[in-house]
Amino acid sequence: MYKIIDGKEISSATKQKAKEEVLALNEKGISVCLAVIIVGEDPASKIYVANKKKACEALGIKSIEYALDADTTEEELLSLIETLNSEKSVNGILCQLPLPSHLDEKIIINAISPEKDVDAFHTKNVGKIMIGDYDFVPCTPAGIMEMLEYEGISVEGKNCVVIGRSNIVGKPMGMLLLHKNGTVTICHSKTKNLVEICKTADILVAAVGKANFVTEDMVKEGAVVIDVGMNRDNGKLCGDVDFENVSKKASAITPVPGGVGPMTIAMLMKNTVTAAKKQNEV
Ligand code: GUN
Numbered sequence: 001m002y003k004i005i006d007g008k009e010i011s012s013a014t015k016q017k018a019k020e021e022v023l024a025l026n027e028k029g030i031s032v033c034l035a036v037i038i039v040g041e042d043p044a045s046k047i048y049v050a051n052k053k054k055a056c057e058a059l060g061i062k063s064i065e066y067a068l069d070a071d072t073t074e075e076e077l078l079s080l081i082e083t084l085n086s087e088k089s090v091n092g093i094l095c096q097l098p099l100p101s102h103l104d105e106k107i108i109i110n111a112i113s114p115e116k117d118v119d120a121f122h123t124k125n126v127g128k129i130m131i132g133d134y135d136f137v138p139c140t141p142a143g144i145m146e147m148l149e150y151e152g153i154s155v156e157g158k159n160c161v162v163i164g165r166s167n168i169v170g171k172p173m174g175m176l177l178l179h180k181n182g183t184v185t186i187c188h189s190k191t192k193n194l195v196e197i198c199k200t201a202d203i204l205v206a207a208v209g210k211a212n213f214v215t216e217d218m219v220k221e222g223a224v225v226i227d228v229g230m231n232r233d234n235g236k237l238c239g240d241v242d243f244e245n246v247s248k249k250a251s252a253i254t255p256v257p258g259g260v261g262p263m264t265i266a267m268l269m270k271n272t273v274t275a276a277k278k279q280n281e282v
Contacts, residue, residue: 003252007259010150011266018269019059032276033062034092040070045096085113091276092118118271141173143263155180163187164207206240216245225253
């Protein structure tokens with residue numbers, strides 16, 4: 001029998017803690033504020049940003065949205081970021097990705113002050129994660145680590161296989177698992193013997209972006225399966241894992257929706273509170 005790792009339940013606990021920290025800061029006369037920038041009309045991005053704003057409201061964090069036209073120039077966007085960097089009342093800055101193709105994500109992300117980079121995407125923060133000395137952790141991998149800890153799933157000595165090598169999920173996921181003494185393999189589209197490698201996983205993280213990519217034959221009996229995917233299959237929201245069949249083999253598994261997704265937002269709230277505390281030397 002498998003256990004469903006309930007992201008809604010675990011994220012509530014994380015958000016409750018953040019809410020209490022916001023209140024404690026408010027009592028010291030400190031307010032917490034997140035600036036969210038969205039460029040263009042990507043429908044998925046709009047939903048993500050709306051959910052982030054909603055979470056801020058529920059926790060007493062002020063959120064300011066900057067919804068910019070799809071044809072915003074690099075100069076205009078950099079100018080906004082510069083203003084927000086120097087605005088003391090803004091603690092966190094998030095620029096929703098992907099950006100329209102005429103904007104260079106690397107330049108934009110690295111323009112955000114590392115102290116306000118609540119996504120932990122700035123190269124300075126990425127470097128800090130590499131050496132295991134960090135304040136901000138990228139929200140999705142951090143949320144997954146929180147889920148494992150909440151469920152009492154130890155990483156130490158386990159074979160951890162991550163499918164996907166993105167800068168947002170796959171690579172930092174690998175580092176966080178490594179910091180917890182997991183034996184980590186990161187797989188990608190050029191990996192040979194993917195099925196065999198996945199079958200060695202005690203902890204399998206799927207961050208591929210393809211519906212039902214992870215099938216039963218790729219999963220070891222008793223594995224913990226974490227599904228980062230957010231796909232549509234005939235209009236229905238689903239992850240990267242064939243949940244119905246894989247769950248029969250797994251000891252624990254995250255659902256989609258209601259798994260990793262809510263954790264990502266909870267960790268963003270946590271990072272925003274961390275930013276406010278550090279900036280105010282609390
Ligand atoms: N696009 C998809 N996931 C994320 C995220 O965690 N942060 C930002 N800024 N953009 C994203």
